[in-house]
Each structure stands twice: as C-alpha cells, then as structure tokens.
Amino acid sequence: MVAIGYEEIVRVPKALLHDHLDGGLRPATIVELAGAVGHRLPTTDPEELGRWFVEAADSGSLERYLETFAHTVAVMQTVEGLRRVAAECALDLATDGVVYAEVRFAPEQHLERGLGLDDVVEAVLAGFAEGAAEAAAIGHPIRIGTLLTAMRHAARSQEIAELAVRHRDTGVVGFDIAGAEAGFPPTRHLDAFEYLQRENFHFTIHAGEAFGLPSIWQAIQWCGADRLGHGVRIVDDITPGDARPVLGRLAAYVRDKRIPLELCPSSNVQTGAAPSIAEHPIGLLRDLRFRATVNTDNRLMSGTSMSREMALLVEAFGYGYAELQWFTINAMKSAFIPFDERLAIINEVIKPAYAKLLS
Numbered sequence: 001m002v003a004i005g006y007e008e009i010v011r012v013p014k015a016l017l018h019d020h021l022d023g024g025l026r027p028a029t030i031v032e033l034a035g036a037v038g039h040r041l042p043t044t045d046p047e048e049l050g051r052w053f054v055e056a057a058d059s060g061s062l063e064r065y066l067e068t069f070a071h072t073v074a075v076m077q078t079v080e081g082l083r084r085v086a087a088e089c090a091l092d093l094a095t096d097g098v099v100y101a102e103v104r105f106a107p108e109q110h111l112e113r114g115l116g117l118d119d120v121v122e123a124v125l126a127g128f129a130e131g132a133a134e135a136a137a138i139g140h141p142i143r144i145g146t147l148l149t150a151m152r153h154a155a156r157s158q159e160i161a162e163l164a165v166r167h168r169d170t171g172v173v174g175f176d177i178a179g180a181e182a183g184f185p186p187t188r189h190l191d192a193f194e195y196l197q198r199e200n201f202h203f204t205i206h207a208g209e210a211f212g213l214p215s216i217w218q219a220i221q222w223c224g225a226d227r228l229g230h231g232v233r234i235v236d237d238i239t240p241g242d243a244r245p246v247l248g249r250l251a252a253y254v255r256d257k258r259i260p261l262e263l264c265p266s267s268n269v270q271t272g273a274a275p276s277i278a279e280h281p282i283g284l285l286r287d288l289r290f291r292a293t294v295n296t297d298n299r300l301m302s303g304t305s306m307s308r309e310m311a312l313l314v315e316a317f318g319y320g321y322a323e324l325q326w327f328t329i330n331a332m333k334s335a336f337i338p339f340d341e342r343l344a345i346i347n348e349v350i351k352p353a354y355a356k357l358l359s
C-alpha cells in the first residue's frame, strides 16, 4: 500500500480539539504587530522568527516551552491585534482542511493595555467569525468553537469560568486550565469546576503532560473533566503483560468511560513527554481503542499543522485513511458543540469524504 501523501491529507476533512490561539500566530503577523506596539522580538525576519520559536520550544521542558509565549501574548493586547490573530487562525486552519476546530486562549493574559475580559473575548469571537466567513467564501467552510483557558498558577479560574458561561451562546463552548503542570494540581481550581458542572457547561483540563497519573486522576475524579488535554501519561498505568497490555484501574476507567485524550504528538516530543513520534504512546492508545484524538497544541512553536501531525503519524505508524477517519470521528464525537451539530458534521462532511477514499 502506498503511504498517503501530505497533499492528500490536506484535502481530507479533519477535526481539531486542542489548539492554542496564542500558539498559532503567523510569524509575519507577529513581526508586524510587534512593530506597531514596540515589542522587541528575537529577530524581525519572519522566517528566522518561525525557526526561533520551534528551536526555543524544543527544550525538553514544558516550563521553558511556555516562556516562548511571551512574544505572542505581547502582540495580542488590543482589539485589532486579537481580532486579526483570530481571523488568520480560522483561515489557516480552514485552508489546511480542518472542518471543525476548538481553539483556546487565556483572556487574563490579554489585559496589559487596558482591555477588559469581555472585550478580549468579543474581539476574538469577532475575529473567528470574520476568518470563518472569509474561509467559506473561498470554499473552505469551518466551524470554530472557542474554549476559555484559566492559567493554573494564577487565581482567576472562577472569574474565567463565569466569563465562559457568560459567552456560551455566542461562541464559547468550553473551559480549560493550562500552564505549568507540576506543582499546580487541578484541584487548586475545584471551585471553578464545580461551578461549571452546576451550569451544565463543558471543560477539559491539561493533565498528564508534564506530570503523571495523580494529575489525570484529580482532573477526572475530583474535578469532573469531560476530556483530558494531552493525558498522554495515562500509559504509565498500562503495563506490557505476557499476552497483551494490562490496564490499571485509572487507565481502564479512562478507556471504559470513553474519556477523550487530546493527544499532541509534536508538542509532546518538544516538552519531553514522549521520546519521538515513532515512540509516541498514541500508537498503543489507538491499538487499545482509547478515545484518542490528534491535535496540534501550538502550531507556531511546533512548526506544524493538523495535516502535518497526521502525516507524521502516517509515516511513523503506517496509518491509512481508515485510521485518519477514526481519529477524526473520535474528535468530532468528543467536541463540545451540541450533539446534533456534531452528528451533522460526521454524517454530512467527514464520512462522505472518507467513503470516497476508502471505496
């Protein structure tokens, strides 16, 4: 069987659940916006800047990886900057063949030049709407849902959770916590998660990336997370066994309850959560039929795209269209938009496209 090529992967519909708005800027846009607000960058050559982000993020440490965001967050402090970045994000994802995306960002990081939390959210939602309309006009329809993230080292999660609920009818579909994981367990934000559950709202939690099973356990059993951001370290609870891998109690629970794992292969290699793409646990987790999904995390810091992540998996694991469809439908089933809308995208967009390729 001939391996599927990159161009073919771009053409198939893809669904993306874990992508950070402030981790996906175009380098040329950063240069332009930084010039306008007087922010000093490591270089003002867009190509060099793109390489700088990937190299700086390639540190083997989540903490050092996160330091690179200072340069993207700095240019996302005005309505115009936020709107533009969101519009370009929608357009870039759509032209990469992503038909459904949930994009997240932390509003509390965008208040340095006087905007309020609601202004920030409204600017981003307007940008997504504009980018999606532009994409549809050139034949690349995309549905974008927004997730609001609270930073786990800070103490604004309740406020951000309320902000998310306030904007639930205009495009915000979920909540998340992100930032350095070690030392900042999910239970620090229990009040926010309990509030969201009372509001019948959806949330995912970055867990099991730079810290292991206790973080995943807390996210699910204490906080009630619908999905796990990364969750890749669930493999620490899976042992080889004689005939087949043996799942511990937590891994079995995650699989039995079909808890979605937002796996981000390239990002995990950069932060040291996985040794290489070929050795990434996604291969095992797919074989064991966990609800595994493929994601970009930060397209700028990883120099990647949704199609590139899938191409890397095709190369490393020999996947064909059947596996790509499986990951895509897993993501769509796990999305935070209403059930009927998820079903419509699966039945009217994803399945017909793959059916042609699989027949």
Ligand SMILES: O=c1[nH]cnc2c1ncn2[C@H]1C[C@H](O)[C@@H](CO)O1
Residues within 6 Å of the ligand: 020, 021, 022, 023, 062, 066, 069, 073, 104, 105, 106, 109, 149, 178, 179, 180, 206, 209, 267, 297, 298
């Ligand atoms: O993979 C990640 N783990 C934890 N935090 C992350 C990751 N990628 C991005 N972030 C942080 C940095 C961003 O500024 C923030 C909001 O998008 O989320």
Ligand SMILES: [Zn+2]
Residues within 6 Å of the ligand: 018, 020, 178, 206, 229, 297
């Ligand atoms: Zn992330």
